[in-house]
Amino acid sequence: MDERDVAILTELQRDARLTNRQLAARVGLAPSSTLVRTRALERSGVLAGYHARVDLGRIGRGVQAMIGFQVRPLSRDVINGFKTFALGQPEVLSVYVVAGGDDFLVHVAVPSVEAMHAMVMDRFSSRKEVIGFRTTLLYEHTQNPAVLPADQEP
Structure with a gap:
């Protein structure tokens, strides 16, 4: 990746709905070059x-x-x-495999607390590998609108 690729990534993180022509104008490239790089x-x-x-x-x-769910046995298959x-x-938005007290963090969105209770009790806790869980209700969910730096070495 060079600085032009970084510029393309930066602009697309800000607004992924840009047309190729708009993106090209923002990064200072010809539309054909921008399209080749984006592809x-x-x-x-x-x-x-x-x-x-x-x-x-x-x-x-x-x-x-x-x-947060704890599961056993803790194997790749499980x-x-x-x-x-x-x-x-x-209802599941994201699943994270984590270390610490929990094995998974599952981000969910439901219509009501009752719907969440039913989902957890009827579907998740009835699974044989689930040995425990705890629910943390989110009062507010705010995503970071900042653009992630694309020019740092991995």
């Missing part, structure tokens, strides 16, 4: 996707929580199975 960043996996940010409260999913199960649930 190369996509093929290499550096640009992993383009996403719309949805206001969950406006679609009836205003109650969010982070749920971890992969639980992760696959969790990601298949419509």
Whole structure:
């Protein structure tokens, strides 16, 4: 990656809806060169996707929580199975495999506390590998709008 690639990544993080022509003008390249570079960043996996940010409260999913799960036995198969199960649930936004007291943190968005209780009790806690869980209700969820520096060495 060179400084032009970094400029493209920076602009797309600010606004992924830019047209190629708008992006080219912002980074000071010809549209054809910008398109070639953007496609190369996509093929290499550096640009992993383009996403719309949805206001969950406006679609009836205003109650969010982070749920910590402990599972046993702690094996690759159990971890992969639980992760696959969790990601298949419509309320689940993200799944994190973590170290510490919990094995997983699962970010969920539901319509109500009652819906969350039903989801946890009926679907998650009934799984044989789940030996414990704790729910942390999120009062507020704010994403960092800052652009991540793309020019740092990994």
